[in-house]
Amino acid sequence: MTKLAQWLWGLAILGSTWVALTTGALGLELPLSCQEVLWPLPAYLLVSAGCYALGTVGYRVATFHDCEDAARELQSQIQEARADLARRGLRF
Structure with a gap:
């Protein structure tokens, strides 16, 4: 049974009660x-x-962990792509 079906059954039972x-x-x-x-x-x-x-979303946003290694890797890939595009004649 999917989660949606479980929620619908629960709502149906509560509603009928x-x-x-x-x-x-x-x-x-x-x-x-x-x-x-x-x-x-x-x-x-x-x-x-x-x-x-709302409380759950706020808590998840407040405790969100940053991935600094992934951010550094992405920045280096951006620099490589810019250098490659500049080598091909594209100006920024």
Whole structure:
């Protein structure tokens, strides 16, 4: 099963549970305080997922490691290419 299928199954299960609880399809008599929390629950979950994603991206950017050896190698290749092109008559 792919990761997308896992996420879709999870969302389908959560969504059907939410619909069943909010419409009263299960025959449960939830207290009014639970019903008031249950209605905006998808919006809360969406905002929470967005905050988690933003935090994860921020953390990954903050802890990104530079590859100094690769940067030096790339700079030397650029210099070689410029020298080769200059030898062939291209001006920069």
